[in-house]
Amino acid sequence: MVFSSLVFLFAFLSIHLVVYFFAPKHFRNPWLLISSLAFYAWGGPQYLPLIMFESLASWFFALRIQSSQSASRKRANLVVCCVVLLGLLAYFKYMMFLLGNIQFLTGVPAEIPTIILPIGISFYTFQLISYVADVYRGEVTAQPAYWKVLMYASLFHQCIAGPIIRYETVQSEIDNRRVTRKDVFYGVRRFCVGLAKKAILANSCAEVADTLLPTGVGAVFSEPTLGCWLGMVFYMFQIYFDFSAYSDMAIGLGRMVGFHYLENFNYPYMATSIKDFWRRWHISLSSFFRDYVYIPLGGSRCDEVLVVRNYCVVWFLTGLWHGASWNYIFWGLFYLGFLMLERYVIKGRIPRGLDHVYACLVVLMGWVLFRFEDMGELLSVLANMFLVGGVPLTSMEVGTLFLQNVFLLAFCIVACTNLGKVLRGKLFKMAKRNTVAGVVFGVTEAITPVVLLLLSVVSLAGATYNPFIYFQF
DSSP: OOTTSHHIIIIIHHHHHHHHHHSOHHHHHHHHHHHHHHHHHHHOGGGHHHHHHHHHHHHHHHHHHHHOOSHHHHHHHHHHHHHHHHHHHHHHHHHHHHHHHHHHHHOOSSSOOOOOOOTTHHHHHHHHHHHHHHHHHTSSOOOSOHHHHHHHHHOTTTTTTOOOOOHHHHHHHHHOOOOOHHHHHHHHHHHHHHHHIIIIIIHHHHHHHHHHSOSSHHHHHTSOHHHHHHHHHHHHHHHHHHHHHHHHHHHHHHHHTTOOOOOOOOOGGGOSSHHHHHHHSSHHHHHHHIIIIITTTTTTSSOHHHHHHHHHHHHHHHHHHHOSSHHHHHHHHHHHHHHHHIIIIITTOSOTTHHHHHHHHHHHHHHHHHHOOSHHHHHHHHHHHTTOSOOOSOOHHHHHHHHHTHHHHHHHHHHTSSHHHHHHHHHHHHHHHOHHHHHHHHHHHHHHHHHHHHHHHHHHHSTTOOGGGGGOO
């Protein structure tokens, strides 16, 4: 089950919220746990014991760390817990990749077992590691109740697709949270914004990208140059609206019941450097690697050789975290190279305006590496994009697709900026001083979630629906 499904919207979420708000306060956390485990089990009931075991291990070792008197025992418990959690992640996510590479080099093993990746394991594993590490650092107190650690790890708001929620963010709200009408309205509005991003924008962009960037080396190899560029531009929008949509929906769902999750995306395509991009993109993941890998290794407060080593470790792991394939590792190292260039060579010398163009082009090329796991397809697309493959510059199909989706493209460009947020803020200020502006602001605030929800439902019910079709040439 995913947030952008009619089953979730009109069955699961509706039932969950009705029971939650009518239930006695002491039953709300147990109901949240039941709902979260049911949501997780929907996609893979056989892996429910895994998240329960990882939560149990984290709960147990966090209590041992807090009760230990010596630093060495605290450290030993932290190490054992991390080995258990990362060992399970490595087995389920990377064992097939490792065996495949060994088989390629040595010819053994003869057969590689099929290991199904448990849903959300990358997110809840990192979340639990951050919890135990923060207990070790003394930044949070260990949770005495196991079932509350399990609830924290399995919250259906963010268990499947993030963001990675630190325990310190929700520690006080697990037992003491108050939901106001403002919280509910904000949560519903934020959820509807995310749902529209996914159902209308991300899905529409995905359709165009998949048409222009078909699977298979032969199909990709024959795609015109401008077709590859246009396909990657739509994929660039697709992946942003996909990822940020789930974060928006998670933040909205959390706010509906009193949790205040931190922002995970901050208009990353407005970045003026790659360093700036990663301050804005998937913030919870970036901050995890910064606080639990980069800084413990020494961060930037050490010799430059060690600083480079720290960067290498972080970006190798960042790439590997995203998937068990070489293209993700190359993607991480690609960003490592540009971050090193910015730190030691570029040093902010790119003129204003061009710096934004530079950042967008680098990010676009990074998504080429990210999209294609097959090396043949990847090389074919890169060859076509840079006129090496001998393909034509464009074609009638590419021109037609561009004209059919030019308004979608324009809307996506605007939606990637903070223009809407700025205009809403100005209208809010005007509403304080002007009665007419106040009425306009109130009406738009009231109807925006409803309109977005209706458009999203229509789009989800009819998979081919695209509201931008009415603006096509």
